[in-house]
Amino acid sequence: MSPKRALAKQLSLIGKSGIRDFFEIVQNQKGVISLGIGEPDFETPWLIREASIYALEKGETGYTSNLGLIELRKLISQYVLKLIGVEYDPYEEIIVTVGVSEALDCALRALIDPQDEVIIHQPSYVSYVPLVVLAHGIPVIVETHEKDEFRLSPIELEKKITPRTKAIILNFPTNPTGATESEQQLKALAEIVHKHNLFVITDEIYAELTYEGKHFSIAAFEGMKERTLFLHGLSKAFSMTGYRIGYGCGPKEWIEAMVKIHQYSILCAPSVAQYAAIEALSKGRKEMEKMVEEYKLRRNFLWKNLSSLGLTGCYPRGTFYYFPSIRTYGLSSRDFSYRLLQEGGVAIVPGSAFGQGGEGYVRCSFAARFEDLQMAVRRIEKWLKKIEKEANK
Ligand SMILES: Cc1ncc(COP(=O)(O)O)c(C=O)c1O
Missing domain, CATH: 3.90.1150.10 (Aspartate Aminotransferase, domain 1)
Structure with a gap:
């Protein structure tokens, strides 16, 4: 053959x-x-690059914990609390990944059974549909429109929900439209998620790049933390794309399932990059x-x-x-x-x-x-x- x-x-x-x-x-x-x-x-920024050089000089080049260095996870926990107002336990509710890209892949593979439907708002980042397909799920598209400033309409979302819907992927601020969601709009989406007992994967990699008003996360609404995986990373805001550091924060069981995949396919995010991320989060603001x-x-x-x-x-x-x-x-x-x-x-x-x-x-x-x-x-x-x-x- x-x-x-x-x-x-x-x-x-x-x-x-x-x-x-x-x-x-x-x-x-x-x-x-x-x-x-x-x-x-x-x-x-130079202080971050310098931290990676220093990590190399010190010989910090071995494997780390599958979850990532605990010092980094503690800093992520503090950073995310300040960013979206949700507190995650660094020991059980945070995993450091090879960019948000890997976190997305692990999150979907950990959640989706064959033929489960995952709702994606489009226009959207190019990875969502392929990653759902690779996880043997079925991507279901909700179009967003210029007249609504490319926000996700709760009514349009609800129309796409079927008994097979397992999760929705949100991305605000959105690549490619630059759209953001207000607190009120996210609340309306959270109510629908609750009503239909769905899960949410929220990719908020552009959170810091919000120019009008404050950034809100769906994870912050009542009852949402336990059904939401918050994804974020250092690629965009800290200009660290090549370092490949992202992370997922969410319910302990979901993180544990992601670790299972991550430990066999990746093992851990690069150690030197993790030291650079520690510097970024502690001194790079x-x-x-x-x-x-x-x-x-x-x-x-x-x-x-x-x-x-x-x-x-x-x-x-x-x-x-x-x-x-x-x-x-x-x-x-x-x-x-x-x-x-x-x-x-x-x-x-x-x-x-x-x-x-x-x-x-x-x-x-x-x-x-x-x-x-x-x-x-x-x-x-x-x-x-x-x-x-x-x-x-
Ligand atoms: C919306 C979105 N999510 C995730 C990624 C990938 O980010 P990372 O470098 O953390 O893998 C990108 C990169 O362009 C993106 O635009």
Whole structure:
């Protein structure tokens, strides 16, 4: 039998990431300004990098506990309490993972039986649907809409619930739309979760990057802690993507089940990265807040300037993405992005990469230097004029 025929059938149900796909094209193009990648452009603050060098010098290079270093879990517990107002026991209710990516995978595999349904709001981060499929569950999509600022409507959510629904995945602030949920809106969602006895996986990796008002978590509502897995990590706010440190906080039984998977597949998150995370959480807050302030200035700039060029969309209240509509140009999001890349020298991501509901939109990241944002706006303006001229011929 050829290896291709021998491979797991489940894999044929998922495609390649639309973002990676597009960026293979970008990498072959010179002089491009990228507003494409979902990665901070800041170097990891020096005190954090120094802590990892020091950990290496001290020879802290062995395995750690499967759950992660207890010193780190204690700091996570304090940090999360301040961030969302929920207290987790560092000994039993927290696991350190290889990014939120691994935490998501473990959380789903620990919860889902074959054919269980998991509700996902879309446009959404590219991993959710494939990870549910790989866990042998069935992803059920609830579309969110620009007219509702891409918030999840409790009514639309409830319509999708069936006797097979096991959980919902929430992601606020949302990649790619920049949407956030208010305390009141989350309360309405929590009531539905309760009513139907569901579980929640809430990916709040962009929590600190909330520019308007306070960040709220569904985990903080009465009766939600015991049915919610809160996922967070250091990749975005601390600019530590390559360190690969994330974590999950939730009910003891759910964490124990995740540890079972994690201990056989990963064993533990990298030790040196865990020492860097200790430094970040204990001494890195000021540096983090400086970066968040800078993102806010860039958000203001990009939103104002792209809107005035006709690329209008929801004001991104969180994350480092702006998700404007391109419907008036009569191009698919892929063609729009491909032509802007080829003819205008700016890389953005087609909205279709984030699910069907993302068609008609593009994702522009403002995790880029201010000068690059300025240059990108100039290039986009020139290219839009060109395609408008062509359309009027
Ligand atoms: C919503 C969301 N969740 C999770 C991740 C992955 O994060 P990590 O680097 O912690 O694996 C990303 C990365 O872009 C993301 O946007």
